[in-house]
Amino acid sequence: MYKYNCKKMSKMDYSHFRTEVSKKRRSAATRELTKIAYAAPNSIISLAEGMPNEETFPFTEISVKLSDGSDFVLDGEELATALQYIPSQGYPPLIQAIKEFQRKAHAPPVWERREVVIVAGGQDGLSKALEAIIGPGDPILVQNPFYPGASVVIAPHDAELIPIEQDDHGISSECLREKLRERQLAGLKMPKMMYINATGANPTGTVMPLQRREEIYQIACEYNFLILDDDPYHFMYFNDEAPCSFLSLDTENRVIRIDSFSKVLSSGLRIGVITAAAPLVSSIELHMQSSHLHAPTLSQVILYKLLKIWGFDKMMEHFRKIRSFYKERRDLIVKVAEQHLQGIAEFTVPSAGFFLWIKVPGVQDTWKMVMQRGVSYGVLVAPGAAFMADPSEPCNALRASFAKASYKEMNLAMERLAQLIRDELLRNRASLLGET
Numbered sequence: 522m523y524k525y526n527c528k529k530m531s532k533m534d535y536s537h538f539r540t541e542v543s544k545k546r547r548s549a550a551t552r553e554l555t556k557i558a559y560a561a562p563n564s565i566i567s568l569a570e571g572m573p574n575e576e577t578f579p580f581t582e583i584s585v586k587l588s589d590g591s592d593f594v595l596d597g598e599e600l601a602t603a604l605q606y607i608p609s610q611g612y613p614p615l616i617q618a619i620k621e622f623q624r625k626a627h628a629p630p631v632w633e634r635r636e637v638v639i640v641a642g643g644q645d646g647l648s649k650a651l652e653a654i655i656g657p658g659d660p661i662l663v664q665n666p667f668y669p670g671a672s673v674v675i676a677p678h679d680a681e682l683i684p685i686e687q688d689d690h691g692i693s694s695e696c697l698r699e700k701l702r703e704r705q706l707a708g709l710k711m712p713k714m715m716y717i718n719a720t721g722a723n724p725t726g727t728v729m730p731l732q733r734r735e736e737i738y739q740i741a742c743e744y745n746f747l748i749l750d751d752d753p754y755h756f757m758y759f760n761d762e763a764p765c766s767f768l769s770l771d772t773e774n775r776v777i778r779i780d781s782f783s784k785v786l787s788s789g790l791r792i793g794v795i796t797a798a799a800p801l802v803s804s805i806e807l808h809m810q811s812s813h814l815h816a817p818t819l820s821q822v823i824l825y826k827l828l829k830i831w832g833f834d835k836m837m838e839h840f841r842k843i844r845s846f847y848k849e850r851r852d853l854i855v856k857v858a859e860q861h862l863q864g865i866a867e868f869t870v871p872s873a874g875f876f877l878w879i880k881v882p883g884v885q886d887t888w889k890m891v892m893q894r895g896v897s898y899g900v901l902v903a904p905g906a907a908f909m910a911d912p913s914e915p916c917n918a919l920r921a922s923f924a925k926a927s928y929k930e931m932n933l934a935m936e937r938l939a940q941l942i943r944d945e946l947l948r949n950r951a952s953l954l955g956e957t
């Protein structure tokens with residue numbers, strides 16, 4: 522395996538990365554008391570917290586049936602816990618189960634210096650992680666195009682996006698190194714963080730090969746920035762080889778990993794996980810204390826029960842089934858896209874995730890075509906500009922999801938999209954002729 526030149530730092534200075542706002546966060550005594558009460562022996566009588574009495578809640582039992590035929594019931598003490606406030610870090614038994622899961626799934630180096638916090642979905646995790654690090658005027662490296670859910674978090678902070686262009690394997694380490702070198706030579710402020718989505722990149726569907734990940738990690742060590750690895754499609758790859766996460770490579774404890782259970786268990790549960798250096802997780806936990814106190818307890822208890830009943834291996838088996846489910850749909854959309862879009866659009870077959878990124882060379886900007894005329898053609902796709910670091914620039918791409926539509930719907934959608942594009946090309950030609 523590739524050998525790092527990175528010096529193994531005994532201690533990273535995380536305060537160097539944190540924003541002034543993040544540094545000013547302080548703990549809420551009431552939240553700290555809930556944490557103390559949870560860890561205390563049963564003999565302790567707590568009159569400290571403002572918890573409602575569960576006897577007043579109208580629920581007496583919640584029963585859950587799983588797709589494999591097994592089931593579980595939440596009642597008595599367990600139900601009372603599931604309906605109650607918990608510490609901001611998360612439901613303590615789930616925290617332990619998730620730590621075990623992360624160790625098995627990623628074998629992260631320097632594990633003893635990391636912590637986890639349960640968040641209300643990946644979006645909540647990435648917004649809190651970004652807001653802990655990115656303040657006014659801070660530069661941040663982003664793959665271009667990238668997930669708009671990250672750009673909407675960054676935008677109000679007047680941060681400077683440093684876009685790194687991608688090829689069929691994600692961002693290239695040479696481009697990244699060149700950008701950083703130029704910045705340094707020009708005496709510009711250097712980035713504290715890179716936001717990346719290396720497996721099933723949203724919107725392009727690429728999977729970054731291991732060697733690139735290693736090179737990028739090496740560059741992060743050299744230029745001293747954190748890697749925010751937003752990885753909701755980690756288990757949803759379509760090639761034979763499982764991608765290696767940045768967490769697995771993180772000898773210096775500079776990766777903030779965001780997991781989401783939205784795509785693999787349920788998006789409505791709203792459960793995600795941040796795994797990062799303990800001081801960064803503590804600062805994010807303080808942010809939780811001042812926002813929604815903790816991610817939904819009921820969802821956390823359901824996830825905990827599922828992890829207990831299934832265990833790691835059965836969960837992996839579930840992920841395997843999901844992979845083949847989406848791979849089949851990926852193949853179907855590719856088939857109908859090839860059939861209908863031949864000669865007018867081009868795309869690379871996605872290697873993971875939910876999306877087909879389609880380029881339409883004859884249309885300079887797809888925005889109006891999609892947003893103003895798409896509905897009247899009976900098809901809705903996402904305009905490419907929405908994913909670009911500079912959305913005001915024209916973009917000839919669009920994103921189509923193959924996650925939910927049936928084969929028949931995908932086929933019809935591509936047929937309609939082809940008509941929409943053909944008419945757009947005619948329209949463009951007509952307006953060109955009109956101008957001359």
Ligand SMILES: Cc1ncc(COP(=O)(O)O)c(C=O)c1O
Pocket residue numbers: 641642643644645668670718723751753780781782783788792793
């Ligand atoms: C790259 C990426 N990050 C984060 C999210 C948000 O996921 P969650 O439902 O876990 O908040 C999504 C959802 O589409 C996504 O594609």
